[in-house]
Amino acid sequence: MTGGSQERVKSWISTIQDMRRQGQTGVIILADGLVAHLDETACSLIGRPAESMIGASCTDVAQWLCTTMGLQSCDQFSSFLSGLGQDDTITIPRSVEGRNQADVIMTRIAVKCRTTRIVIVLVSCPCLDPRLAFRAGASSVVYRDLFERNPAAIWEEDFSATKLLLDRLQLESPGNIRERLQSNPDLLDSCVRSIRVIRANRAAAELQGVKSPQELIGSLSEVLSPEGRVAMIEELALLAEGVRNFNIHSVVKAPDGVSRNVRLQISVPDEFAHTLERVLVTMYDISDLISLERELQRDSRAYAAVAEAASSEGTLKELCERVLAAVVQLVDHELGVIRRYDRVSESLVLQAAIGFRADEIHQAVSVNDDKHFASEVARTRQPKFVHDSSDYSPRMRELGVKCAIFWPVLKANGKLWGVLNLATRRDRVLSESDRRFFEIIAHLFGQVIERKTVEEQLRESQAILRSFADATPGPVFIKDNELRLLFINEYMRRGVLEETWIGKTDAQLLPARMAQRSMAEDKEVLAHGARSFEQMLADESSGGVRYFKAFKFPIHVHGRPPLLGGFSLDITKERMAEKRAEEARSRAEFLLDLIGHDLNNMHQGIMTGLELMLRSPLFPSELRDLAESSLSQVTRSISLIDNVRKFALVDRGTSHVLPVDPYDELQAAIVLLQQSFPDQAIALECGVHSGEFLVLADGLLKEVFYNLLHNAVKVSPITPPRIRIVASKDEAGMVEFRFEDWGPGMSDALKSSVFTRLELPRGSGMGLTLVKRIIDSYAGQVWAEDRVKGDPSQGTSFVVKLRQASS
Known part of the structure; x- marks a missing residue:
């Protein structure tokens, strides 16, 4: 090691020893700008475990230290950690007010290596116990995170000056703080100005409508709304009384101008209980909760009112009046109307009204009246809200209405029952909760109305049933599924007490054989459905017999075993009349056959004589017209008798329809037509072909075609008469001619x-009437219409529709 290096190591040791003497010193080793090692003291100062910081950048370390230790300049610290060059030491002051406010001292020592840039950083906070430092750091991180991220608005405030002001006031003039603040606005203003906002979170900034929490720092008077002054009086009074944790209700005005209900939670940490240097004020927005509570209370009262009205014994009109009175009160309106939709008159009929004079309200409003919103709602089945003066109808302006709602009341099947209308002469905007309330009430009211309507209809039906049954000239009864009597009419009650019948069976009331037969019929009806039974009973008064027709049927009740209903009618007169009619019909048919046979023989003789005379060259010419007229009359007489016999055949109903090719019957009718007019040419167009259709008819179909053709020839004003016949099949499977x-x-x-x-005036006789009778017997149709639609002078089309037979 060189002399310079030795001196430098000595300098490091001296610096570390000096920093350790002043306080706790942590060592952080950076390799190429990333954390490579931290000792226990450094972890305590930063407030994070070592494993979570290995590999972190200088910027991360600077941010952690700033957050944990309250350093003012993170940028300065970050630059210092990542700096190159000579060793250096800096001192960074701490900005957080508290008991430990010592500056932070940091020393950077650069170590030269061939491939890696090593920097040793010493971080020292004088007079800070390492265990306290670690807990304070960790707690600070958690606290700040919770503070900033909390959805509730949180204010950290300093009330120390306010406390001194209130304490001095109490010493100078003892009294009730709450009353003095309420009566002295200037005193309240002084207290509010003395309160300092130290910190606020993002939720508080959003509630006050500012961009950053920093804008709220300072005097509370700058951010306290007029709505919050009442709550502030209570807050100051409780703090002055020594209460350190409490909740109060307040109102604040949000940035959108809407007042919000809030719950203030006031908390004073123990260490500041005497000075009030730190007071936490947490503000919870409870507007939705209060609104929901009010809505629930309103809904509950509405349900109770509707239920009470529904359980009453009054009429439907009285029910409407009770419900309307309750709803008008609950929504704080003055006016209300309920109208019932009358399907017959297509109008809304007044059922109940509140707040109107008799001359201010119409008894009925047409659903097609465009001047009434109620009519519009009845047509569209959609609610309508009106609170904009530009939408007011002339009627609303006339009545001074400024806000109105029209809601359709629907039945369970979705059909309209009526319209509920509430209104007020005060300015008001309907909220979404109001609309939801109306929807629930209208739905509930519709169900109650329908139930009440059903009850009234049931009572009315019961009264009608009893009246009808009592007026029936014969027994009427209802039995349960065990054949016990539940109801009898006046006819059955004659001479006996109703109690002697109700609940008993036929076996207990009738002779054995009659009871056995009646109960067997009842069981058959319950098993297989409605039946009718004819009974013949001896008439003791006349010594003859009487005929009865009994009708029995099951009455199905949902979820219960079927009941049995029945009634009997005395049909003795009808049976005797039928018997006499049958005898008369037999005599008439006998006479008709006799007269028809004899008259036809006589007519044939007369026709033969007249035809021979007309063919004889010796017959006087002056008598020829008379003879021809006589021959025509005889021919008509024969036709008339033939038609009468055919009427009798149709009325007797003995014929049975079978598949018939209409082409064959039409050709036969055309032959008869040519025989009827041998000397007259006829322009006939026939659009019916053999095998094209099969219809359900019988041999009388030829008579139908013949009579229609004969009628067309007789009434034709042109020579030769023109007739066109066309046939087709419609979508219903009918063949049309x-x-x-x-x-x-x-x-x-x-x-x-x-x-x-x-x-008929044109002399068509009974031919067309016979046509109608025959076609009806085929279950077909026949009618007449203009050949050219709208122009009767162009001729007539006779249309015949017959059922098609399967081939």
């Missing part, structure tokens, strides 16, 4: 009655 003519057409009144008149 259109018989179009170029005749004089029909009025709308005639179109609607042409199939029901037995005699």
Whole structure:
């Protein structure tokens, strides 16, 4: 070792010994600017374990020391640690006020090596016990981290001057501090000005609306809002009374201008209990909690009011009045209206109103009235909030309303029941909680309304059922699933007490055979569904028999075994009338067959004689017109008798429909038409083809086609008569036939009655009426319409629709 090196080592030893005598000295060895070694004292001073710092940079070490020891200049310390060149020593003052405020002394010693730049740093804090230093350092790190990151606003304040002021005031003039602060604003201002803000965290800065916590450092009077003065009086009074840990409520105004409710937690560390040099004020924003508590209280009162109204025995209108009164009070409004939607009149009918004179409110408002917001809500099923004067309706301005809400009240199935409307003549902006409250109340009110409506309907139905049952001329009853009577009507109560029937079975009330048959019927109905039973009972008064028709059916109740309902009707008169009608029908058919056969024979003889006379060259010409007219009348008579027989056949209902090719029936009808008009040419266009369709009909289909064709020829004003027939199939599987003519057409009144008149002005006889009867028996349709839509003069189209048969 050279002489210079020896001197330098001696200098290091002397420096280390000197620093150790002054206080605790820690050794940090840096290799190429990174921490390579720390001794125990250095770890204590920094407040971190050695393993977490190995490999750290000079900047990291400087930051840790600044944080732990309260150094003012981290940049200066960082530059010193990373510096090159000669050995050097610096002294950095500590800025944190406290019991240990000694300066920090640091010495840098550079060691020359071939490949690595070694720097030995000695850090010394005079008069600091190493164990206290380590705990203080570690605690400081934790405290600062918690302080800065805490979501609550935290203030570290110095009340020492304030305490001296209050103590002196008490010595000079003892009294109640709280009352004196309340009555003397100047005294309160003096106390507030004496309070110093030492430190505040980021949350406090955000609450006050400043960019940095540093802007809050200084006098508290610069940041105390007027809303906080009341809480400050309580805080000062409690501190003056010696209370060191307490909570108080206060109100602060946030940067957005909205007042916030806060809870202040005041804590004084033990070491400052007498001087109040350090007071921690933690501010918790409890606005949401208070709002939630108020909402819960309001919701609870609303639920109670609605539940109380729902359980009352009053009418639906009285229920609406009770609920409306409660809701208006809970939301602090003066005006309220409930309207029920009446589907028949398409209007909102007044059910309840509060705060209006009789002449200020309409009894009913049309849902199509654009001047009323309630009508708009009824149409859209969406709520509407109005608190902007530009949105006010003329009616709102007329009533002086400044804020209003309209909410639809819906049933469980989503359909509209009515509209709930609340309003106030004061300026107010509805909050989100108000809207949520309205939504809950409207939903709950809708359920209660629906339940009340069902109850009223049930009572009304019960009254109607009893009235209907009592007016029925026969027994009406309801039994349970064990066939015990639950209800009987007036007919069954005659001459007996109702109590003697209710709860008993037929076996206990009726003769054995009748009871056995009745209970067997009841069991069949419960097992298989509704049934009707006909009974024939001996009539003791007349010595004959009486007929009864009993109708029994299951009554299904959700979640319960089915009930059995039934009623019986005395059908003796109907049975006797049917018997007489059947006898009369048989006689009429016999006479019809007899007369038809005999008359047709007579007509055939007359027709043959007239035809022979008309063909004879000896027949006088002056009698020819008379003979031809007679022949025409005979022909019509034969047709009339034939139609009557066909009417009887259709009414008898003995025919059965089968798959029929309409082409064959149409061709047969065309042949009959040509035979009916042998000397007349007919322009007939037929769009129906063989095998194209199969329809459900019978042999009378030919009569339908013939009558439609015959009618078209008879009414045609042109020669030759023109007829067009087209057929098609619609989406419902029906085959449609259109018989179009170029005749004089029909009025709308005639179109609607042409199939029901037995005699028409144009002489079409019973043909079209017969057509309607036959088509109805096929479960088809027939009607008349203009051939050219809207122009009856262009002719008529007769449309026939028949069910298609499967091929």
